[in-house]
Amino acid sequence: MFDGFLDDLKRMNKRQFLYQVLSFGMIVSSALMIWKGLMVFTGSESPIVVVLSGSMEPAFHRGDLLFLTNYEEEPVRVGEIVVFKIEGRDIPIVHRVLKIHEKNNGTIKFLTKGDNNSVDDRGLYAPGQHWLEKSDMVGRARGFLPYVGMVTILMNEYPKIKFAVLACLGLYVLVHRE
């Protein structure tokens, strides 16, 4: 059975092959456009994130999936859980707002801390940075799904699994005629 695996592909004419490539492209672009649509809808550059550490236990555990929104008109308040980026770090952090300073013109500066950490986040910020600003924020947590993110964590820790899964799926879609 396996030697007949590429036969489908060989028998295709030019147009059928082009359609095969396009349907593969459309699967990829549908996923991409759903993600971009979520970005536009939630206002956050990364509307879904996975919790990677235990620093927010018992609120969130490693592997929880968080849904974020980042609407301009909603002010940040103490006690809310926000996701923010720090210069020089690739991975955004999910922590709770501890202190906030707000000016009349709406600009804010805030300090965060992980529920499970004993000190605030100043040590995590970029050198010389004492406060976070609105532009550092990726979004605030609106909902979560437990455990689902474990798949992502596994794939990131063992990139070989990720590439194997992606390669298999891609090959299947490309070779298997619709």
Next chain:
Amino acid sequence: MTKEESNTDDKQIKINKWDYLALKNTLDDAVKEVLITKYNHVEDYSLIDCRLFICTFAVLVAAFALGWDFFNPFPKSRFVLTVCVALYFITMGAITLYTTYMEKGIFAVTLERDESGFNPDVVWEASSYIKKHTGTYCLTVVRKDSVGGDIREREITKSVANYFDEEGTLCQDVIENEVTKVREAVLKLKKIE
């Protein structure tokens, strides 16, 4: 059909006979092949080209959104992204509508040239589907003659087992006979036995 006969054909096609999409695609290709090689029809690609065009457009829209977002990171790209996302999903809807209402399972449109070059081409459309879980292949052949608006249609429904041997090798002569039969039936508008 005996195996020796189909073995004489050096480009025999063997497929996984449990894969019903493979069955359908193979039969469709074989039917088209007969129409083109045996009856010298010319294939008309406009139906499939139109679908390819819509698909290409959708992929280009997505690629553009990706590129734009890369060079103008998110909050700046918001308006362009909104437009692209809307356009993409409208295009996807258009593809669905196109395949459901325009293509309707038509896998081949071929033109029968009038030898005198006096009359316009006669259009033959072949469409097919396999009923799930039954293994019957339903082939519909439509002949459209623009002279007098003559539209004739004949359908043939047979189990896929008629066209393949036990190992899943396509019996090209059987499919050729069937297509010939349908074609005759369309021309004479008589019943298919």
